[in-house]
Amino acid sequence: MGMLKQPLALGGMEVKNRLLRSATMESMADLDGGVTDALLETYLDLARGGVGLIISGACAVAEDGRAWPNQMGAWDDDHVAGLARLAAMVHVHGQGCKGAVQLHHKPAGATGYSYGGIVEEKSLADLGEDDIARLAGAYGQAAARVKQAGWDAVAVHGGHGYLVSEFFSPATNPRDDQWGGGIEGRLRFPLAVQGAITEAVGPDFPVLWKINTSDFLEDGAGLEDYAALAGRLAGAGVSLIEMSGGIKDQIRLRAKLRREAGEAEAYFLPALEAFRAQAPDTPLALTGGLRSPAAMEAALAAGADMLGLSRPLISEPDLSHRLLATQDKRPARCTSCNKCLLHIASQPLKCVEFDPLQEVIKALN
Ligand SMILES: Cc1cc2nc3c(=O)[nH]c(=O)nc-3n(C[C@H](O)[C@H](O)[C@H](O)COP(=O)(O)O)c2cc1C
Ligand code: SF4
Secondary structure, eight states: OOGGGOOEEETTEEESSSEEEOOOOOOOSOTTSOOOHHHHHHHHHHHHTTOSEEEOSOEESSGGGOSSTTOEEOSSGGGHHHHHHHHHHHTOTTSOOEEEEEEEOOOSSEEOGGGTOEEOSOOGGGOOHHHHHHHHHHHHHHHHHHHHTTOSEEEEEEOTTSHHHHHHOTTTOOOOSTTSSSHHHHHHHHHHHHHHHHHHHOTTSOEEEEEESOOOSTTSOOHHHHHHHHHHHHHTTOSEEEEEOOSSOHHHHHHHHHHHHGGGOOTTGGGHHHHHHHOTTSOEEEESSOOSHHHHHHHHHTTOSEEEESHHHHHOTTHHHHHHHSSOOOOOOOOOOOHHHHHTTTSOOOOSTTOHHHHHHHHHO
């Protein structure tokens, strides 16, 4: 277990190993976006499970920007106390785990991309200058609350078709003014979000971004555009760029990418070189498909700085500890069935495939 155990500095934040919990919507907040006991327990399990960095599930920067009813929020000062309790779980004594809250806003023109995509009547083209300034500002205000609550960093959901990604992709941005069109116009909103955050938290507080490597759509942005975005974010001082991909029909797309990746497991590894060329000095994380320690070490050896895990940690929150600190090096048990993804549309996150409650019910019947 060579490189996986090595610490890494992301800006001024020291992460104890190379595994991060990629943002995973828990659908466990109360209906006001507040932190619940279920969230506290989930984060305590993750922190005790040995992962170096926890990135929270998508946390709404605006009340009307929520994509799930039980999504966490940071749009109001009233959220700070709950976020502080959650940060305390991440920082549970003796673990040295670090945490970031992922800031998120649903897209203006669609909802439910992960489940197939429902196009709304409103579109990005309907936003006025005031709306755009208010939205970018909301990311900054939410970031300030995250910092105030004692988190180590803030993260931005810049992928998967949500608001930031909606602005960047030509497939979802129909605007022909300064906020759309060519790459400079489409870059404007992501950079405005980064600018608003830096202004709110200062230049020394780490800001982590998750972006696509491709939209995997004929009329979408591809690797060249996303590598350029990575370069511009690096220039703006971000501390980590997490590489992901896709906008619509994520379930089918990921199954296809998984088949294509084969033993390498990491779907987005082929995009690493282009990102590195544009962001030579910024840590890069690969997220998507990683299940076995051999593939994880190979991805690090190929130049990734960190590795993101989502579904494997839903099923085994202590996976990092198992792989890094015990002799049990079996791959994650997660089968990538995506039942958990369908589940969070209306119920709290859990591994549906290996649900202990179902085992008990089966045994009773
Ligand atoms: C149940 C579920 C919820 C997710 N929620 C988020 C989220 O809130 N923010 C985000 O950036 N990605 C989210 N994702 C995507 C994951 O972070 C990750 O990019 C993807 O699942 C691929 O990684 P994996 O193969 O390790 O699961 C979610 C995925 C799942 C399965
Ligand atoms: S429900 Fe399926 S995809 Fe989700 S964590 Fe469990 S095994 Fe993995």
